[in-house]
Amino acid sequence: MIADSDNDLEGQIAQWRAYTQRRRELHHTDAEELEDHLRSRITELTGAGLHADEAFLIAVKRMGSLDELSREFAREHSERLWKQLVLPGEPDTSAAARSRRELLVMVLCAAAAALAIKVPGWFGLDISGDDSTFYARNFSLFALPALAAYFAWQRRVGLRVIGVLALLFILGAVAANAYPLADDSQSIVLTGIHLPLALWLVVGVAYVGGEWRSDRRRMDFIRFTGEWLIYFVLIGLGGGVLTAFTLNAFKAIDLDAEGFVQSWLLPCGAMAAVIVSAWLVEAKQSVIENMAPVLTRVFTPLFAAALLAFLVAVIWTNSGIDVERDVLILFDLLLVIVLGLLLYAISARDLAARPGLFDRLQLTLVVSALIIDVMVLVAITGRITEWGFSPNKTAALGENVILLTNLAWSAWLFLGFVRGRMPFARLERWQTRYMIVYAVWAWTVVLAFPLVFDFA
CATH class of the missing domain: 1.10.150 (DNA polymerase; domain 1)
Structure with missing residues (x-):
């Protein structure tokens, strides 16, 4: 007893x-x-x-x-x-007061993000005209500093962490604007893709309150990223309905609201939604924690089936992957989605639970993605051998090598877990510690590629 x-x-x-x-x-x-x-x-x-x-x-x-x-x-x-x-x-008056303060700070940060994207217009830069490349390079600098400020306030971070955050955002702003890049430069596209990733991980430093060395806190940030993405998409869908209603309602009275929608509603709403989505994740965790794992469990078997069907088709037709750039980008995006599913499934899993059918489905998904990644690497290597190095091909090569390394070791750890030879916590630690690789690569592309390729 x-x-x-x-x-x-x-x-x-x-x-x-x-x-x-x-x-x-x-x-x-x-x-x-x-x-x-x-x-x-x-x-x-x-x-x-x-x-x-x-x-x-x-x-x-x-x-x-x-x-x-x-x-x-x-x-x-x-x-x-x-x-x-x-x-x-x-009643819990202290919690209610804290919620009101968080709501007020969120509104202020959302307003700052929405206002930030209009500031360049005061200096003659048109978001829908010839200056669109400026906005493409800088769009992550409008909302993410405000989001980092919101988390820095919420986590009560120290001055040293605030200084590091400020320096990294300044570095990102300099990298996006200091290089003399032509409008058709490949480096502009690469900066527009990689700078948001680099700065999102800077937001992660604010989110974890400066405890970036903690595996648990980094996994919290991975979980937050998945939940934030769900809320942001939902707000985006609602914003699309609002936009359509606004345009048609004003059209019914012979007023053209398209200019207002393009210049104010869409850009300002998108920037504010970045902050609002984060606040919703923080305020409504019990709701989203039920939604996100369900979505992961729905899409993991679907993507696993799709990848297996593709591999069977490749074997059946005895044909390789088309080496055209758009096709390679599509496969890179697919691999990123697979990695996202894996990361969020890991973040939502009970570490003490025994391996089950869903874990075997994830292993199948990872192995299928690993095989496809090898095929993509072969195709990229062929393009480089034939045409030489360029910013786009080098970036694609580096990203696929990084993904290949992650997927290969993840598959090995998953196999050991499914066979009962190692704890699931090892896979979690691998993913959280590998985040530094993504950060280093993103900053390398933003800071070094324009110089290495002579601003091409």
């Missing part, structure tokens, strides 16, 4: 620990300190004659510094005694 009681207590503490580790405002060392505090209180109470489960519940209640955390834990476990023990009748 004593052993059973101890096992139940450890299960309750493990459940409490897992909940605290999902809280972004708690550092890893803070969670460990809180657990030590909880255990010491439980020991005192059991020594006074209480049962282990009673001591656990009362210990959490008595940890005054954790009242708010305990209340939220109670709401998720209301089938137990939590409501009676840790849900007082008075």
Whole structure:
């Protein structure tokens, strides 16, 4: 009986620990300190004659510094005694005040992002005219600094982290605008693609509160990225409906609203949506955490089936991949989507769960993507051998080598996990630590490629 009681207590503490580790405002060392505090209180109470489960519940209640955390834990476990023990009748005024402050700061940051994209117009740059290349190079600089500022405020980061963030955004602005690139330069396209990735990872530094060395916090950022993308797409779809309604409503009274839509509604709305989506992820996590894993489980088998069908068709027709640039870009995009599915599935998975059918489907998806990546690399190498190096082909080669390395080691780790020879946590650590490779490559393309290829 004593052993059973101890096992139940450890299960309750493990459940409490897992909940605290999902809280972004708690550092890893803070969670460990809180657990030590909880255990010491439980020991005192059991020594006074209480049962282990009673001591656990009362210990959490008595940890005054954790009242708010305990209340939220109670709401998720209301089938137990939590409501009676840790849900007082008075409203949580401090949480409500904090929510109002976060809403106000979000609105200010969204307004700053929306205003930022209009500032170049004050200096004669037309977003829909000949200056479109300027906006293509700089569009990530309009919203992402405001998003980083929102997280820096929310996480209460120190001045040193704020200084690093500011320097990186300044570096991105200089790289996007200082080089003398022609409008038809390949480097402009590469900057427009890679600078948002580089700066998004800078936002990640603000999101984790400067704790970039923490694997857990980096995985939190990966999870946030997937959830943010879902909200951003949903807002975009709603914005499309709003745009169509606006155009047709004004058309019905013989007024042309197309200029307003192109110059104000679409650009300002897109920039503001970047901030609003992030705020929604933070404010509505319980909703999106149910939605995103479901989407991952739906699309993983679909993409796995599509890739397998493609490989079968390649073998059946005995034909390789077309080496045309647009086709190679399509396959690169496909590989990025596969990697995104893998990353978000990892971030949403219970590390302690045993391997199941979905894990085997993911392994199939990764192996299929790995084979296709090898085929794409062969095609790119053929283009380089025939036509020589260029910014586009070199960037495509580097990105496929990076993806190949990630997918190959991920497949090996997945295979070991499915066969029961290694823990799933190794795969998670591999993905979180590999993020630095993407950051280094993105900054290399933005900063070095224009110089290496003579601004071509």
